[in-house]
Amino acid sequence: MYWSDRDLDKIEEADVNGLNRRVIGVSGDPITLGVYGDLLLWTDHNDTHHSRRGIYYVHISEGLESRSFVSSPALYPWGLFIHKDKAVICPDDIDVVTTSSETAIAWNSTVDNQTICDPSSGSFFLVGSTVVTCSAIDENNQEICTFVVTVEGNMNESSMLLIGLCVSAGVIVAALISYIIYRYYFKKMDKEKKKNDTDNNGYAANDIVVVSQDIIETSTTQRKKTFGYSNTLEEERSENQPGYLDTGVPLESFAPINTDLPEDVINELIVDLANWLNKNGNIYMLKLLLLDFDKIPIADIEKEEDAFELFQLLQTFGLISTTNIDLIIETFSLCGWLGAENVIKQNVPSFEGKVKGINVTRFSQGRQNLIALGRMLDETKRHTICHWYNIAVDKNAYKLLFELDSKRHVLKDVSIFIDKLHRKNMKIEANVLKRGISL
Missing domain, CATH: 2.60.40 (Immunoglobulin-like)
Structure with missing residues (x-):
């Protein structure tokens, strides 16, 4: 509790039981008191020295050194009301x-x-x-x-030595486990390949029919029936119509899939790639990439949590079709989802290309930089970035980047975001984000 003493010209505090009494302020004629956090404020009439009339304060944690907000002989303050903007x-x-x-x-x-x-x-x-x-x-x-x-x-030498030994042991164990898995996996793949070579001398047309029939009988049947592509979509679009995508690059220069394949084969491939992504990929990497296309409403991207539904958005806005799914293939290459090659080869045996290293032309350089940036954001850096925007911390770096960029905090104001990275000593991350773009 706090009180003013006009006779002794001082302000005191004590516990409510009267203990720990001390003087925390000195004033000529203190009247009304008010508390705001660590500040104790009061009005002073000071009939002896009129020039010292005013409103004064002191830091409770420090005490004694009084400071004035305002003082003037023309003032005669009495009451005191403190308006609090924040609790x-x-x-x-x-x-x-x-x-x-x-x-x-x-x-x-x-x-x-x-x-x-x-x-x-x-x-x-x-x-x-x-x-x-x-x-x-x-x-x-x-x-x-x-x-x-x-x-x-700031560890001492013994602690650093112990940690170094633990890290070294962990690296050795991880390398040993990786080697065992590597040997087991590729030995198994080699046996399966030899078996197929012996039985059929590779995949035959009938094999594909059987695989397709097995897939149709699974829970994805309805999806394949409802993936509504139009055979004439590419013919109907022109550069004067919504949905036209002109990259300025001939299709043959980057198309990794034979576009002469039957429509049902392409549809099955799209569904299987979506299922693979849902199981093995990061859906927020795909959502982050889709922000590159202004024609797709952000609200539509935000609400979808399934790769197939996001692929449907690409089809709806004319970005993919049964004759051109390069955007999907470039997405898998850019995100490093190289395991999808097996899915492609199962559906398209004639595919001899690689998902890795495809020339990405459908996404802006800034969008590609965001994918690279996400791989560099460890827990500490995610905490720092979330603190800037007062949002909850998420373990998924790409979910964080999607949330920020969907609100135009990153690429829209990329210079500001890069400056923030520099000020927090994230210079490498800043250089990755500004790579190949003009600020």
Whole structure:
């Protein structure tokens, strides 16, 4: 509790039981008090020295050194009302260095209402960056703010040696496991290949019919029946109609799939690629790439969580068809989904190309840079970026990039985003993002 003493010209505080009494402010004629976070404010009449009339304050945590907001002999302040814009104000980001694996960190938040921080002040923080979220609630409002606590380890030589040994052991074990899996997988593939060569001397036309029939009998049958391509779509589109895509590059220079294949074969290939992506890929990489096409509403991309439905959007807006699925193939190449080659070869035995290394022409350089950037965002960097925009941290870097770019925070204001990366010492990431684009 706090009170003013006009006779002794001072302001004091004490616990509600009267203990720990101390003087925290000195003033000529203190009248009305008010508290705002760590600030104690009061009005001063000062009948002796009129020039000192005004409104004064002191930091409660520091005390004694009074400062004035305003003072003038023309003033005669009495009442005091404090308007609070925010119920909670977080401190600046906290950076500490420790010689242990964790350290206790406390802070002072400027608050007037009951405040809860997660983690709480005084908690132990591990080496790395942790986002702290504080919230305060009164009868009408709830306020939330966040800040980042970064703990840097300064380990002694023995600790570094122990960690180095553990890392080395982990690398050796991982390499051994990878070698065993590699030998097992390719030995199995070699046996299957020899068996096929012995039985059929490779795939024959009848083999494809059987595979297609097996696929049709699965749960994807309905999808294949409803994937509504039009045979005349390419003929109907022109550069004066919506949906026309003119890359300026002849189709033959980058088309990895034989476009003379029957429509049902292409449809089955598209469905199987979608199923493969749902199981093995990252759907948010595809959604991030689709933001490159202004003709597709962002709301339509946001609501879809299935690769097949996203492929349907590409078809609806004239970006793929049964005679041209290069956009899908370029997507798989750009995202590094090389396992899809087996899916293509199962549907199109004549395919002899590679998904890897295809010349990507359908996506802008900035969009390609975002895919590369996503591979570089570890947990600490994701925490930092989320703190900039006050959003929840997600383990999926591409979900984070999609959320930001769909709100025009990245490529739309790429210079600002790159500057933020530089200021947080993410220079390599900044160079990757600006590669090949004019700022």
